[in-house]
Amino acid sequence: MSQNIPLTQLHEGQKAQVSMLLSTGNIRRRLQDLGIVAGTSIECVQKGPGGDPIAYKIRNTIIALRLEDVNTIIVTTKFK
Amino acid sequence: MQSYSSYLETASADYTIALVGNPNVGKSTIFNQLTGLKQHTGNWPGKTVTFAKGHYMYENQSYTLIDLPGIYSLATHSKEEEVTRDFICFKQPDAVIVVCDATCLERNLNLALQILELTKHVILCVNLIDEAHKKKIHIDTTHLARLLGIPVIPVCAKSSTGLEQLLLEVMRLTHFKTHLSTYKSTFNPILEEACLPLIEFLQTIPCSCACPHFFALKLLQNEEIFLSYVKQYCDLNPNTSLSFLEALQKSHNILSNHRIDATCLQDLIVTHYIQQAEWIARQVITPKDASMDQQDRKIDRLFIGKYTRFPIMALLLAFILWLTIVGANYPSDLLFNLFSRLETFLSSLLLNLGIPSTLISLLIEGVYRILTWVVAVMLPPMAIFFPLFTLLEDVGYLPRIAFNLDHCFKQCHACGKQALTMCMGLGCNAVGIEGCRIIDSPRERLIALLTNSLMPCNGRFPTLILLINMFFITNFFYVPSSLIATLLLLLAILLSIFLTFFTSWLLSQTFLKGLPSSFTLELPPYRKPQIIQTLIRSLLDRTLYVLRRSVCVAAPAGLVIWLLAHITLGEHTLLYEMTDFLDPFARLFGLNGIILTAFILGIPANEIIFPIIMMIYMSSNTIMPLLQSHEIKMILLNSDWTPVTALCTLIFLLFHWPCSTTLLTIYKETKSIKWTTIAFLIPTLLGFFLCFVVTQITSFF
Numbered sequence: 001m002s003q004n005i006p007l008t009q010l011h012e013g014q015k016a017q018v019s020m021l022l023s024t025g026n027i028r029r030r031l032q033d034l035g036i037v038a039g040t041s042i043e044c045v046q047k048g049p050g051g052d053p054i055a056y057k058i059r060n061t062i063i064a065l066r067l068e069d070v071n072t073i074i075v076t077t078k079f080k
Numbered sequence: 081m082q083s084y085s086s087y088l089e090t091a092s093a094d095y096t097i098a099l100v101g102n103p104n105v106g107k108s109t110i111f112n113q114l115t116g117l118k119q120h121t122g123n124w125p126g127k128t129v130t131f132a133k134g135h136y137m138y139e140n141q142s143y144t145l146i147d148l149p150g151i152y153s154l155a156t157h158s159k160e161e162e163v164t165r166d167f168i169c170f171k172q173p174d175a176v177i178v179v180c181d182a183t184c185l186e187r188n189l190n191l192a193l194q195i196l197e198l199t200k201h202v203i204l205c206v207n208l209i210d211e212a213h214k215k216k217i218h219i220d221t222t223h224l225a226r227l228l229g230i231p232v233i234p235v236c237a238k239s240s241t242g243l244e245q246l247l248l249e250v251m252r253l254t255h256f257k258t259h260l261s262t263y264k265s266t267f268n269p270i271l272e273e274a275c276l277p278l279i280e281f282l283q284t285i286p287c288s289c290a291c292p293h294f295f296a297l298k299l300l301q302n303e304e305i306f307l308s309y310v311k312q313y314c315d316l317n318p319n320t321s322l323s324f325l326e327a328l329q330k331s332h333n334i335l336s337n338h339r340i341d342a343t344c345l346q347d348l349i350v351t352h353y354i355q356q357a358e359w360i361a362r363q364v365i366t367p368k369d370a371s372m373d374q375q376d377r378k379i380d381r382l383f384i385g386k387y388t389r390f391p392i393m394a395l396l397l398a399f400i401l402w403l404t405i406v407g408a409n410y411p412s413d414l415l416f417n418l419f420s421r422l423e424t425f426l427s428s429l430l431l432n433l434g435i436p437s438t439l440i441s442l443l444i445e446g447v448y449r450i451l452t453w454v455v456a457v458m459l460p461p462m463a464i465f466f467p468l469f470t471l472l473e474d475v476g477y478l479p480r481i482a483f484n485l486d487h488c489f490k491q492c493h494a495c496g497k498q499a500l501t502m503c504m505g506l507g508c509n510a511v512g513i514e515g516c517r518i519i520d521s522p523r524e525r526l527i528a529l530l531t532n533s534l535m536p537c538n539g540r541f542p543t544l545i546l547l548i549n550m551f552f553i554t555n556f557f558y559v560p561s562s563l564i565a566t567l568l569l570l571l572a573i574l575l576s577i578f579l580t581f582f583t584s585w586l587l588s589q590t591f592l593k594g595l596p597s598s599f600t601l602e603l604p605p606y607r608k609p610q611i612i613q614t615l616i617r618s619l620l621d622r623t624l625y626v627l628r629r630s631v632c633v634a635a636p637a638g639l640v641i642w643l644l645a646h647i648t649l650g651e652h653t654l655l656y657e658m659t660d661f662l663d664p665f666a667r668l669f670g671l672n673g674i675i676l677t678a679f680i681l682g683i684p685a686n687e688i689i690f691p692i693i694m695m696i697y698m699s700s701n702t703i704m705p706l707l708q709s710h711e712i713k714m715i716l717l718n719s720d721w722t723p724v725t726a727l728c729t730l731i732f733l734l735f736h737w738p739c740s741t742t743l744l745t746i747y748k749e750t751k752s753i754k755w756t757t758i759a760f761l762i763p764t765l766l767g768f769f770l771c772f773v774v775t776q777i778t779s780f781f
Contacts, residue, residue: 024343027598032350033153034600035187040354045377046384049487053496055384055603060184060373062380062603064483066490069598 007073008054010044016075017041023072031069035059042075093135093144095254096171100164100195101179102188103150104604106207108132109237110179111147114247138247141255146173152187154194155350162305168198169291170313174254175201177246182212182219182234183605186361192228193265193353197294200261202230203249209234209242211607215373220364227360229262238610265293267352271345274300274334281327285314300331301345376605383480384603393484396477397573400468402566405545408460415456423448438646445699446642447635453691454630461542462626466507467618474609478503482601492581493588493596495524498531502580505535506573509738510745512537517749521597527584529749530759533738534580534766536573539686540733544572546690547733550713551726576734583762591758626687633684634691641681641692645699655696669771670728670778672720679732683740689733724778728771735767 004019018040021028035058036042043057053064099107111117115134132147148167149160168176178195180188185206196202206221225232231249235242252258266272278296298306310318318324335345382388423444430440472478478500486496497519505512512532519525536544548568553561588594644655652660655677662680663673674696682689697715716726737760738746747756 028343029155029346029350030598030600032347032354033155033190035190035354037347037351037354046380047386048384048483049389052490053483053486053599053601055380055483059187061187062373062376064486064496064601064603066486066596066599069600 015043016077019076093142095174098173105181189357198291204232210236218366224364277327277330404465407464411460419452447638450638454634458542458687470618492585494584498528505532509537509742523594543690670775735763
């Protein structure tokens with residue numbers, strides 16, 4: 001079984017695959033530039049103080065994103 | 081930013097070579113190795129904010145090397161990106177070296193593929209190949225070269241491995257015009273079809289653009305800036321040229337026939353490069369998908385982990401401060417001793433040479449003394465703090481600080497990268513202000529810029545330490561005094577940090593209203609610093625820097641003060657008139673006329689403020705060279721210094737007008753008298769306010 005959730009709901013250490021980006025314009029481009037497109041696998045590495053920003057591992061690079069941006073990324077997780 | 085066209089006008093070399101790459105892949109290191117220059121390097125993205133130009137010779141050919149700012153792709157609209165894109169697209173350098181990080185090749189290939197759209201003169205330089213080996217990543221560069229159709233050179237810039245090969249390839253490419261790129265990217269057939277009318281049109285007109293395919297894609301995306309390029313480089317008005325509008329319309333029709341809107345078009349283009357990069361990476365990298373960063377994650381668990389991140393930050397800062405305080409004492413006293421002996425020797429020498437005593441007094445008590453004080457008091461702490469800080473920077477710790485503090489900055493409606501500029505401000509405010517360019521949002525950049533001088537720069541550290549050591553160290557059980565001094569200094573810096581947050585918040589509520597914007601921050605892999613080289617190099621750099629500054633700034637200041645102290649106007653000297661005039665005002669803030677005069681005369685550099693204070697006191701006392709730093713305290717106490725005076729001086733040192741270099745940098749960056757004035761006023765008013773409060777409160781006891 002798999003389900004679509006916003007990336008924010010991923011726990012530390014959990015992995016998922018990007019299914020779509022909800023943002024438009026410049027933020028969308030910026031995220032795409034980092035290699036975040038449909039199908040990219042993404043891992044939540046570490047949440048920052050107060051849960052914001054959050055560090056993700058994307059294509060072997062660690063990138064910190066703010067909550068508002070992360071919320072626009074929808075991912076698919078497999079759950080048991 | 082210096083306009084890049086001016087770089088080209090002055091280029092007299094045979095060939096121009098551009099260095100391009102993602103942020104933090106070691107472009108600056110390669111640049112330094114090839115040109116022998118000393119561009120500042122460090123392990124965090126966005127460090128090269130201006131771009132540097134250098135030269136080198138190879139096989140009797142001269143080359144101009146241009147270090148372009150690091151970018152992730154050519155699709156977004158940052159200033160850096162435009163500069164890079166325009167440079168390659170329209171100025172057509174003889175070769176472009178694309179620098180990649182071997183440890184994350186896939187993401188770097190994304191940019192490389194886009195560059196290949198722009199020019200055929202490309203060499204791929206896979207840097208940090210040693211780091212990749214360490215992480216057991218193998219990259220088949222021969223295969224990569226075959227896939228991309230360009231020369232691929234594995235390089236380890238730190239140890240210069242592979243650079244010779246790189247130079248050879250650059251020569252082949254520029255001089256013999258061999259090994260030109262044979263790479264041809266093919267997009268989705270619909271896109272290719274849509275591009276065709278525009279490409280055909282561009283080929284019919286004289287155009288200085290070497291990349292019609294890329295150009296067509298950009299025009300399809302309706303990018304305003306590219307329409308202006310049509311005018312500029314193709315000598316054609318895009319709004320009136322019928323054949324151009326016709327071609328554009330044809331292309332757009334094809335897209336709309338397939339229901340491809342703007343967002344979809346963008347997705348198609350971006351995804352194309354990413355998938356292409358992914359595909360190529362899979363062919364050349366072994367092992368395929370092992371995670372190679374176990375060790376980095378372990379370190380990260382400490383540095384950005386939930387319970388340890390803040391204690392470790394405080395401890396690291398405290399440790400560096402402690403080393404600075406403890407380490408600076410001995411060399412400082414040594415220098416004092418040396419200089420005062422030299423002074424006696426010099427005076428008697430000059431006297432024997434028959435030089436008039438007034439001139440001797442001017443040279444020795446005016447110029448020589450302030451110069452040596454600046455060196456003796458200022459140099460040791462600066463020469464210790466700065467190299468240590470450089471080490472932290474090289475390891476890659478600074479972006480982690482930004483990660484930890486971003487939450488606070490967000491609360492203040494500012495950007496987390498401001499933490500990076502604050503860290504640079506600890507070294508030098510002017511550098512910190514230049515570094516504010518890494519912040520994308522203009523509003524947040526301005527906040528970072530205006531508040532930067534609230535961080536005490538390296539030039540203020542020694543005086544802070546001196547004041548703390550002289551007035552605030554008490555015997556407290558068996559705690560070593562160096563530890564108390566460290567704690568007090570740490571408190572001072574925390575106060576600076578707190579006030580930076582507060583002022584940022586205040587600005588974003590008043591002058592610079594706005595919501596926090598999105599931000600992306602890369603946490604680079606930890607890199608083992610070259611400890612010895614870094615220490616020696618930045619020690620030498622700092623020493624030379626301080627010496628140069630003290631000659632340029634302290635010596636003239638010494639001259640001015642000596643003249644002020646010896647030219648009389650009526651009954652009193654000019655210096656007396658000046659300090660006397662300022663005295664009542666200064667007393668309101670717990671300072672005195674002498675201190676305030678020193679702060680005013682010290683505008684050229686913070687390093688000279690305290691030496692000026694000392695000089696003014698000594699010019700009215702019996703003149704005697706200082707032997708040890710603690711003798712300073714006696715002189716101050718013999719005049720009218722109280723602990724409150726010291727505290728207010730300390731506060732005012734933390735928060736007063738920025739030095740002239742910083743002000744000039746602020747003006748250069750903002751191009752506005754208004755913002756420069758505000759940057760001047762913020763710390764000044766804050767300092768006066770705090771001193772006033774402290775004076776009022778302490779007057780009750």
